[in-house]
Amino acid sequence: MSSLIKKRSLYAVIWSGIDLFIRQGFQFVVAIVLARILSPEEFGTIALLYIFIDLGSTIVDSGFSSALIQKKNTTNSDESTVFWFNVACGAAISVGVYFSAPIIVRLFELPILEPLVQVLSFTIFIKSLSAVHQTLLIKQLEFKAIMKVGVGSSFISGVIAIYLASENYGVWALAAQVVSSSLLSTMLLWYFSRWRPKCVFSLSSLKELFGFGGFIMAAGILDVIFNRIYAIVIGKLYGVAELGFYSRADNTKQIPVKFLSGLLSRVAFPIFSEVASEQAKLIQGIKVAISGIMLINIPIMFGIIATADNLVDVLFGEKWSSSVTLLKILCLAGVFWPLHVINLNVLKAQGYAKLFFRLEIIKKVVGIFYIFVGSYYYGVIGLAWSQVLFGLTSFYINAYFTGVHLQYGAWEQIKDFVSAIGVSVVMMFVVIVLSPYLSSTPFVKLITQIFIGFLSYFIMCFIFRIKVLTVVKGLLK
Numbered sequence: 001m002s003s004l005i006k007k008r009s010l011y012a013v014i015w016s017g018i019d020l021f022i023r024q025g026f027q028f029v030v031a032i033v034l035a036r037i038l039s040p041e042e043f044g045t046i047a048l049l050y051i052f053i054d055l056g057s058t059i060v061d062s063g064f065s066s067a068l069i070q071k072k073n074t075t076n077s078d079e080s081t082v083f084w085f086n087v088a089c090g091a092a093i094s095v096g097v098y099f100s101a102p103i104i105v106r107l108f109e110l111p112i113l114e115p116l117v118q119v120l121s122f123t124i125f126i127k128s129l130s131a132v133h134q135t136l137l138i139k140q141l142e143f144k145a146i147m148k149v150g151v152g153s154s155f156i157s158g159v160i161a162i163y164l165a166s167e168n169y170g171v172w173a174l175a176a177q178v179v180s181s182s183l184l185s186t187m188l189l190w191y192f193s194r195w196r197p198k199c200v201f202s203l204s205s206l207k208e209l210f211g212f213g214g215f216i217m218a219a220g221i222l223d224v225i226f227n228r229i230y231a232i233v234i235g236k237l238y239g240v241a242e243l244g245f246y247s248r249a250d251n252t253k254q255i256p257v258k259f260l261s262g263l264l265s266r267v268a269f270p271i272f273s274e275v276a277s278e279q280a281k282l283i284q285g286i287k288v289a290i291s292g293i294m295l296i297n298i299p300i301m302f303g304i305i306a307t308a309d310n311l312v313d314v315l316f317g318e319k320w321s322s323s324v325t326l327l328k329i330l331c332l333a334g335v336f337w338p339l340h341v342i343n344l345n346v347l348k349a350q351g352y353a354k355l356f357f358r359l360e361i362i363k364k365v366v367g368i369f370y371i372f373v374g375s376y377y378y379g380v381i382g383l384a385w386s387q388v389l390f391g392l393t394s395f396y397i398n399a400y401f402t403g404v405h406l407q408y409g410a411w412e413q414i415k416d417f418v419s420a421i422g423v424s425v426v427m428m429f430v431v432i433v434l435s436p437y438l439s440s441t442p443f444v445k446l447i448t449q450i451f452i453g454f455l456s457y458f459i460m461c462f463i464f465r466i467k468v469l470t471v472v473k474g475l476l477k
Helices: 003-037 040-070 076-099 101-108 113-120 122-128 131-139 143-166 171-192 203-237 240-274 279-316 318-334 337-349 353-406 410-415 418-437 442-463 467-476
Strands: none
Touching (some): 003 240, 040 076, 040 101, 040 131, 040 203, 113 171, 131 171, 143 171, 203 240, 240 318, 279 337, 279 442
16 A cells, blocks of 8 residues: 555554544443443343434434545535535434334333433434534544544543432433433534534535435444344343343443444545555455454454453442353354454445445345344344354355455455464363362452463464464554
8 A cells, every 4th residue: 555545544543543442441431330330220221222312323424424435525515415414314303203202112111211212312413413523534534533522522421420320310320421422522523623514505415425325324224223123122022121131241242342343444444445446455455454353353252252250240240140141142243243344344435335235134134034033932042142143144245245346255354364263262262271270359360361361362373373463463564
């Protein structure tokens, strides 16, 4: 790649990584504190509402943000048109969600949901006011500013949530965290971004951007429905307590996965878009992304599986022990998630929005089938295993088309990280076998398990001269 692209990519990775590491690290600390104060039922209650809030936010933001990034030379007319369209959609959806509160209450038979839905509905409109600002900062790879926004809003909203939880506000502490985070993020994005909308609305710009963004938005809607449908299934069939346990397991697994996937989503799409017309550079970028990210993600997922019993006890307390088995299963699904993100960003960067949407339809239909079959026959555990099967299926579907367009399909990708899987599995068994002989003090035992896993993994990588490690070392140089 050219030195300019390399330099911009490096700064983007560094600042985006700092942002995600500090922000998600702080959010994790807040989650630990809140989990020790609040009950699984309260976490399950708020989890029921995320599908409605996420769905509204996706409609407002997803498609046109991607269109602005994918289009090389956008004008202020394009950007202002998207801004006013987002604001109008945000206002309409917020009002719709607000007045749908009684229907949601009847669906789940939980009266507390009505005021919660009405309060949280405003976050959709709030986010619509800053969607373009964030998109343009991402397109310009201005991740230092985004870091300040993310860290500042996460810190303040986390403090608010902990204070309210300690004052016995229960589920309202979680609601306050969501609302305050949205409000603070919007204010800070307006402060750090120099872009301001003009009183312009161009139908031709909207039509042009919708040609790409419309399919991405539709795919985003499908993604939210699929990723949150488990909340409806578990909450309706098994109760909010079971949903709380599942959400705790899923959120714990998502901490490293969201960090790595978030870094990829932010950086990969703009960079891939920039070199989309140069196939050799694009393939090189994909190989480096897959090799580097899987070198980190795979051992983390298998490491969590090996330490899950002790990890949940140390971090969240004994009352969350029902999350342990779910966490182990969901970590297997987490192994494949970065591959899902990379392959989809390749399709988006090359402008295959219609193909992107069609693939999302196919995968989500298959995934929903897995969810209902798994939960019907095996309950919540079956639903968790459905996520593993969906992860494998999604990888092969996405990678197939990367193979069609770039001759870098599923098997070629697997060869670039299969050695990391082998070493990680051995590391996991080393930790499991040695765990009974370690300290009986949970915290000391957890630290020792992590040290043994880390040391054994990297010793084996050097002994067997893992190819993935060589690629990453070359990238760092």
